[in-house]
Each structure stands twice: as structure tokens, then as C-alpha cells.
Amino acid sequence: MIEIPARRGKAARLLQGQSVKIVNTYGQQVVDTWAFNLAEIGEFMSMEHTRIAIGRIIPVIGDALVTNRRRSILRLVEDTSGGIHDTLIAACDRWRYELLGCATYHDNCSDNLAAALHEFGLVPPETPSPLNLFMNIPIVDGNRIDVLPPVSTPGSFVTLRAEMDCLVAFSACPQDMVPINGAAMMPTAAHFEIIG
Amino acid sequence: MIEIPARRGKAARLLQGQSVKIVNTYGQQVVDTWAFNLAEIGEFMSMEHTRIAIGRIIPVIGDALVTNRRRSILRLVEDTSGGIHDTLIAACDRWRYELLGCATYHDNCSDNLAAALHEFGLVPPETPSPLNLFMNIPIVDGNRIDVLPPVSTPGSFVTLRAEMDCLVAFSACPQDMVPINGAAMMPTAAHFEIIG
Numbered sequence: 001m002i003e004i005p006a007r008r009g010k011a012a013r014l015l016q017g018q019s020v021k022i023v024n025t026y027g028q029q030v031v032d033t034w035a036f037n038l039a040e041i042g043e044f045m046s047m048e049h050t051r052i053a054i055g056r057i058i059p060v061i062g063d064a065l066v067t068n069r070r071r072s073i074l075r076l077v078e079d080t081s082g083g084i085h086d087t088l089i090a091a092c093d094r095w096r097y098e099l100l101g102c103a104t105y106h107d108n109c110s111d112n113l114a115a116a117l118h119e120f121g122l123v124p125p126e127t128p129s130p131l132n133l134f135m136n137i138p139i140v141d142g143n144r145i146d147v148l149p150p151v152s153t154p155g156s157f158v159t160l161r162a163e164m165d166c167l168v169a170f171s172a173c174p175q176d177m178v179p180i181n182g183a184a185m186m187p188t189a190a191h192f193e194i195i196g
Numbered sequence: 197m198i199e200i201p202a203r204r205g206k207a208a209r210l211l212q213g214q215s216v217k218i219v220n221t222y223g224q225q226v227v228d229t230w231a232f233n234l235a236e237i238g239e240f241m242s243m244e245h246t247r248i249a250i251g252r253i254i255p256v257i258g259d260a261l262v263t264n265r266r267r268s269i270l271r272l273v274e275d276t277s278g279g280i281h282d283t284l285i286a287a288c289d290r291w292r293y294e295l296l297g298c299a300t301y302h303d304n305c306s307d308n309l310a311a312a313l314h315e316f317g318l319v320p321p322e323t324p325s326p327l328n329l330f331m332n333i334p335i336v337d338g339n340r341i342d343v344l345p346p347v348s349t350p351g352s353f354v355t356l357r358a359e360m361d362c363l364v365a366f367s368a369c370p371q372d373m374v375p376i377n378g379a380a381m382m383p384t385a386a387h388f389e390i391i392g
Contacts, residue, residue, distance in 0.1 A: 047244070048286035048325040057284070057339050068323075070291040088253070088284075090244035095266040126322060127264075129244040139338045143253050 001191040004031065007174035009112030010192075011120060013038065014162040018196040022170065024081060024134050027154035028182030029190045030173040032091050032109040032130040035065070035073045038165040041122055043067045045074060047087040047129045057139065058085050064163060065131065073166055078159035081152035086135035088145065091127050092175055100177045112171035120167060132173075133158055135180060149182045159195070197387040200227065203370035205308030206388075207316060209234065210358040214392040218366065220277060220330050223350035224378030225386045226369040228287050228305040228326040231261070231269045234361040237318055239263045241270060243283040243325045253335065254281050260359060261327065269362055274355035277348035282331035284341065287323050288371055296373045303370035312365045328369075329354055331376060345378045355391070 001023070004010045014020055014035075022031055037043035046068040053070065054063045061079055064072035090096075091113065097106035110127045117124050136148040160168070170192060176185045197219070200206045210216055210231075218227055233239035242264040249266065250259045257275055260268035286292075287309065293302035306323045313320050332344040356364075366388060372381045 046286065048284065051341060052285045052343075055341055057335065057341065068286070070289075070295055088244065089248045090242065090264070093266075099266055129325070139253065139335055142335045142338075145247060145251055145253065147248075 001193050004170045004172045004190045004192065006172055006187050006189045007107040009109070009116035009169060009171040011116035011167055011169040012192070012194060014168050014194065015165050016162050018194055019077065019159050019161040020168055021078070021157050021159045021193045021195055022133055023155060023157040023191045023193070024150070024152045025154065025191050026188040027152055027156065028150050028184070029188045030135040030150065030175070030181050031133040031190050032113070032171040032173055033133050034113060034128055034130055034169045035166045036124070037067065037073065038167055042125050043069050044128045045131065047131065051087060057087055058083070072163035074160040075163055076158065077161045078157070081134055081156040081158055084134070084136050084151045086132035086137040087129070088137055089132060089135070091130050091171070092173065093127070097177070102177065107174035109171040109173050113169050116169045116171070117167070122167070147178055147180055149179050197389050200366045200368045200386045200388065202368055202383050202385045203303040205305070205312035205365060205367040207312035207363055207365040208388070208390060210364050210390065211361050212358050214390055215273065215355050215357040216364055217274070217353050217355045217389045217391055218329055219351060219353040219387045219389070220346070220348045221350065221387050222384040223348055223352065224346050224380070225384045226331040226346065226371070226377050227329040227386050228309070228367040228369055229329050230309060230324055230326055230365045231362045232320070233263065233269065234363050238321050239265050240324045241327065243327065247283060253283055254279070268359035270356040271359055272354065273357045274353070277330055277352040277354055280330070280332050280347045282328035282333040283325070284333055285328060285331070287326050287367070288369065289323070293373065298373065305367040305369050308367035309365050312367070313363070316363060318363070343374055343376055345375050
């Protein structure tokens with residue numbers, strides 16, 4: 001198992017047919033997730049293209065997650081976490097924490113993505129809107145959104161199968177100013193495993 | 197009034213404090229809408245940042261639409277259209293029409309954005325997920341999305357006030373293969389006016 005350290009990011013190559021199992025080790029950690037076409041980093045998993053492709057806000061087992069060129073890049077094949085994830089909300093960034101009142105630098109998922117890709121000598125063309133695994137953003141009355149702790153439990157997991165060779169990247173979200181990583185507001189590590 | 201020709205895009209400079217009134221001239225036309233910081237095209241209106249800023253999927257009168265740096269760029273100040281717009285769905289592109297079975301080139305909002313900005317000598321850094329004015333994508337049971345004709349009526353409009361100097365761009369969506377531009381699936385022109 002590879003660690004996604006608390007408040008940090010980590011990337012890995014995933015070849016077509018391989019899967020990645022993302023484990024919510026301590027149960028309440030949101031994991032921002034991205035996938036880039038290994039052959040062309042300008043093609044990447046896109047939430048706004050995926051929603052219309054699957055006809056849903058939140059993917060379910062069997063759904064393909066598609067790129068900004070509308071090609072399948074990952075498929076959700078297992079989910080023991082309760083099935084609550086988010087596709088609506090941007091990755092946190094330094095501006096998010098400044099607006100929350102943080103006067104000094106705060107770790108954030110956007111910088112974690114950049115750092116994780118930097119280990120592969122790559123620069124993300126932007127911070128794509130992530131698949132926020134385990135993140136609980138219910139839509140109330142068809143419009144209002146709420147920010148709640150995850151419903152996932154320790155050791156629960158999601159498995160994503162690669163539909164093309166890709167670079168996947170994860171960030172163990174460092175958000176500790178709202179209860180998105182649990183009521184304790186204490187970000188933790190998570191883990192992943194490449195299968196196949 | 198400036199025309200957004202049927203199936204085409206059009207951009208305009210909008211200075212801080214000026215407003216743009218977007219009129220649904222024939223009543224059933226979706227208008228994909230973007231805004232870029234005039235001083236730095238890499239900063240642009242972002243739906244994934246706006247949703248968490250306003251706590252809603254669909255902006256209402258008074259809401260600020262924010263950029264990928266979480267700064268207000270436009271504010272919704274008037275809306276006579278029934279208040280149904282979309283922030284969830286990507287702009288259509290050639291891949292969308294290929295998947296719908298179109299064997300030849302089909303006009304699309306992504307290319308319309310690029311053409312509209314080209315008139316200003318600019319290249320969009322990407323196709324940001326647009327504010328789809330008048331587009332009716334209800335969320336059913338908190339998860340499933342539907343694709344319905346607009347609820348807007350002929351001559352109804354939305355007014356957006358600039359919170360920073362920006363370049364706004366519009367596309368009269370050329371979608372004629374699903375009933376997103378009305379049950380007749382007949383894209384039309386729309387119009388806009390700069391005020392102030």
C-alpha cells in the first residue's frame with residue numbers, strides 16, 4: 001500500500017486495465033482525485049463532462065469517468081464507502097484558506113496536485129475540478145448544497161479501473177477549518193494500492 | 197443590442213461597474229456564458245468555485261460569480277427568465293456531437309468561444325465550464341440529472357454586473373440533437389446589451 005500522507009499529494013502511473021484501490025484508512029478523510037492521459041496531459045478526467053455522460057452528480061459502480069474529450073479514463077468498479085462522493089466543488093487552494101481567515105500559508109489540494117505531478121516531471125495544465133472521493137456535499141431541495149462529514153468508515157475503499165494509460169493523482173485534503181474531513185477537523189493519511 | 201447569431205459566439209469587453217443584459221429573444225435559447233479577467237486571461241469565471249462560494253448549484257439575484265482565484269467577476273443583478281440556469285454541464289464540443297452520432301462537423305459552443313475570443317486576438321487557456329444561462333438541468337432525488345427545455349419566455353433576460361474589468365463571451369448553443377434549446381430543437385439567435 002502506498003501512503004498519501006496527511007495533508008499531502010501523491011501520483012502514480014496506471015496502465016489500461018490496471019486498477020487503483022483508494023482506502024479511507026481512518027474513515028473520515030476526503031481524497032481529491034485526478035487522472036491525466038499519460039500520452040497527453042492536456043486530456044484529463046473532467047467532472048463537467050462526466051456528469052452529462054452518466055446522467056448523475058455522483059458516479060455509481062459501473063460508471064465511466066470521462067475526460068475533457070469525452071473518452072472514458074477511469075471506471076468505478078468497487079465502492080464500500082457508502083457511495084457518497086463529490087463532483088461539484090473545486091479543489092481547495094491558497095485563496096480558499098485566505099477567505100476562511102488563514103493569515104499564513106495553508107497546505108491545499110491544488111498545490112498538492114502540482115507537487116505530486118512534479119515528481120513525474122510534469123506540470124498540470126490547470127487544476128481540473130477533482131473527483132472528491134468520500135466528500136459529502138448533499139444537494140438539498142435540488143439547489144442548495146451542504147458541507148457535511150464523510151459517511152465512509154475506517155478501511156472502506158473505492159476501486160477505479162483505468163480505461164486508458166493514465167497518471168492518477170491524489171491529495172489527502174488538508175482542510176481543517178470546516179468539518180469536511182470529519183467533525184474532528186483533523187486531516188489524516190489515506191492509502192492506495194495498484195492492482196493488476 | 198448586439199446579436200449573438202444562431203449557432204455562433206460573440207464576446208465583448210465589460211468594465212467594472214458596467215452590466216450586460218442577455219436577452220432570450222425567442223425564449224428557448226440556451227446561452228453559454230464565460231468571463232475572463234481582462235488583465236489576465238488565466239483567471240476566469242469558474243462554476244466549481246462559484247458553487248461553494250454561493251452554497252447553491254444555481255445562482256440567484258445578488259449572488260457573485262467567482263473566478264478560479266475565488267474573486268468576484270460578475271454579479272447576477274436581474275433575472276426575469278424564471279431563474280433556471282445550469283452550472284453543471286460542460287460546453288458542447290465536437291466530441292459531444294460525434295457521440296450523438298453526427299458524422300460531419302457540428303457547430304459547438306467550445307469552438308464558438310474560441311472564435312469569439314479570436315476577434316480580440318486572444319486564445320482561451322481552456323474551455324472553462326460555462327454558466328449556461330436559461331439551460332434547464334434539474335437535479336432529481338439529489339443525484340440524477342435531467343435535460344429539459346428552458347422555462348424562459350421570449351424577451352426575458354438576465355443582467356450581470358462586472359465586478360472587475362473582464363471579457364465576457366457568449367454562445368447561442370447550436371445543440372439541435374437534444375431538446376435543450378426547446379422541444380422544437382431549433383437553435384435561434386439571442387441578444388445582449390452593455391449598460392453603463
